[in-house]
Structures are given as C-alpha cells and as structure tokens.
Amino acid sequence: MNNTFPIKKKSLLFAPMEGITDEAYRLAVMKTFPEWDLFSTDFLRVPTEGSFSKKFIMEHFGKEAYAKPDLRNKTAFQILANEKGNTPLACQQIENLGFKHLDLNLGCPSKRVNQHLGGAYLLSDLKALQKIIKNIRENFPHHFSVKMRIGYKDDSNFLNCIKLFENEGVDAITIHGRTRDQLYKGTADWEYIKMASKETSVPIIGNGDIWSVTDIENIFDYTNCHSIMLGRGALKTPWLAPLYKMKERYNKEELFEIRKKRIPLYFSSLKEEYAKRCSQDALILKRFKSFSRNIFDDFPQNEIVKRKFMRSKSLKEFEELLDFFCK
Numbered sequence: 001m002n003n004t005f006p007i008k009k010k011s012l013l014f015a016p017m018e019g020i021t022d023e024a025y026r027l028a029v030m031k032t033f034p035e036w037d038l039f040s041t042d043f044l045r046v047p048t049e050g051s052f053s054k055k056f057i058m059e060h061f062g063k064e065a066y067a068k069p070d071l072r073n074k075t076a077f078q079i080l081a082n083e084k085g086n087t088p089l090a091c092q093q094i095e096n097l098g099f100k101h102l103d104l105n106l107g108c109p110s111k112r113v114n115q116h117l118g119g120a121y122l123l124s125d126l127k128a129l130q131k132i133i134k135n136i137r138e139n140f141p142h143h144f145s146v147k148m149r150i151g152y153k154d155d156s157n158f159l160n161c162i163k164l165f166e167n168e169g170v171d172a173i174t175i176h177g178r179t180r181d182q183l184y185k186g187t188a189d190w191e192y193i194k195m196a197s198k199e200t201s202v203p204i205i206g207n208g209d210i211w212s213v214t215d216i217e218n219i220f221d222y223t224n225c226h227s228i229m230l231g232r233g234a235l236k237t238p239w240l241a242p243l244y245k246m247k248e249r250y251n252k253e254e255l256f257e258i259r260k261k262r263i264p265l266y267f268s269s270l271k272e273e274y275a276k277r278c279s280q281d282a283l284i285l286k287r288f289k290s291f292s293r294n295i296f297d298d299f300p301q302n303e304i305v306k307r308k309f310m311r312s313k314s315l316k317e318f319e320e321l322l323d324f325f326c327k
C-alpha cells in the first residue's frame, strides 16, 4: 500500500464532470493549459453483474491519454460503486491495466444513482461505505482517493466519514461543501474543509464555488487544505491554473482582455482534439455548446451573448461569433 499522495501541496485539480471531461476535452486542456496538476475521468459505474470489459475501461479513459504514461498518470480514474457491485474485481482490472490513481465518487446527487445506493447515498450508510472502501483498499495498491459531499440529507455523518476514510487508509479526500439534498443551492460551505483539514492528517482537497484567483487564495488561507479542485470555475476559466501560478495579479478589465484572447485558443485546441475523433462538425458544435455554460458570464450583456452562441446552427457560425466577440 502506498500512502503518499502523488501531488504536491497547493495543487490545482480539474474536477471530473460527466458530459464534459472526456478524453478529447482533457487532452485539449492538458496541452493548452498544462499548469493544471491533475485531471479525472468522470465516473464509471461498477457493474452489479459480471465485470467491465477491457474495451469499456479503455474507451472510458481514452486510448491516446492511456498510451502516454505522463498523460495517464496525470488523470485519476473515477468509479461509482454500490454494495452489490463486484468492486474488488473492478479494482483489479483497473490496476492490471496500469492505472495508478483510483477515485471513488461519493458525491453524485442523481436520483437514479442514489436509488441504486451509490454516489452521495453512501454517506448515509456507513456500513456499506466501509465495506466498499475496504474492498478498494485491499484490491488497489496505488493512490486511492474519495470525492464526497458533506453528507446525504444532513451533515451528521461528516466527521464519522472522515475518520472512516482515515482508518481504512484512504490517501486523499476531496470535499464539496454541500449535502446531497442541497444539490447546487446556495454556496459551498468551506467550514467543513477547514474542519476536516484540522481533524485528519489525510490530505484534504477543497472543492466548491472556487471561481477566481482570489477565491483560490482565500480557500487556501481559510481552510489550510492540501490542494483544491475546480469544476464549474474551471469550465468558466480553463486558464485559471496558469493565472494563479503566475506572479502577476490582474484587474477586472485586464482579466476580460485575457479572456478574449484565451477563448479562441481554447476552442481551437478543443476542435483539434474532437476533429481527430469525429468527423462531423455538428457533433463538435454540440460539444462546444456544452462547454459554453459559464465561459461568457463576464461579457457585457452576457445572457444575449451566450444565447447567440447556443443558437448557432453550424460550427462555422459559432467560430464567426468567436471572431466577433473576442476581437
């Protein structure tokens, strides 16, 4: 068992996001903004019957990302498990393929996932949770992290979960400061990240509502967490890792000028990666729209701007809008 978390302190992690962080997306961001320290696949559900096929695991991770060990080792493989699934076998399969970092999803709030007793549901059933954690720890000898919310219906199990992870040898804990029932309401409560960082020696990765360089500085100062993970903030500003790591600090106007320069660069690297995998512009356009959720938020009249992009009928039209709005 290796209990040393592979990343250095104050690392910036790009969060797993279903429907976003597929292989092409991760590679485009990794190549364009290499300052992100770690990525993750979105979750792969451990089957309740039978096992994963090797092809299925490889397709989920992506063959190009797999072929280059430096890229492979920069990405955690996330699974979603329940008590019934054959988690030991799934872990052995993932290990046998050479993956070095496995992450367990304990935050997914989807009704379907929770009805199948997986994701955030497990935070309310410590017996099932312990069994799964033990199964993973015994069958995966490399870095094993969990990604949790602060509870299912409420936060009453929070510290018990943290203790359980510590006792069972989990290597790192990512905490999104909301319960499952809160979904995305209100703001994430960083108090829990601070509390966990104090209570355990397991590295804590803070997550939730980190949108700017100032937020990054604040969460590190306030919680003393080991590292942080960004989801929607990374989708809004995929160049946030380089912005944080450079010495200069920019004002609002300067940040907007940087935004206008980075957006076309970002979409052109995404186009390059997606074009290698699918030849249809219509599919690339669909992907582009899913990446446009927050990226135009800082533009004047942002709702109108975003609507124009979302209504574009061809990739060419989307790119012409980029030329127009980012000049």
Ligand SMILES: Cc1cc2nc3c(=O)[nH]c(=O)nc-3n(C[C@H](O)[C@H](O)[C@H](O)COP(=O)(O)O)c2cc1C
Pocket (backbone or CB within 6 Å): 015, 016, 017, 018, 019, 020, 041, 042, 043, 078, 105, 106, 107, 108, 147, 176, 188, 207, 208, 209, 210, 229, 230, 231, 232, 233, 234
């Ligand atoms: C579109 C979308 C898809 C997500 N998919 C996953 C996922 O597959 N696995 C996971 O652990 N979290 C997933 N999340 C949760 C994020 O990783 C993150 O924990 C959450 O959004 C809070 O962080 P943020 O405020 O930085 O966005 C998803 C979030 C979004 C917005």
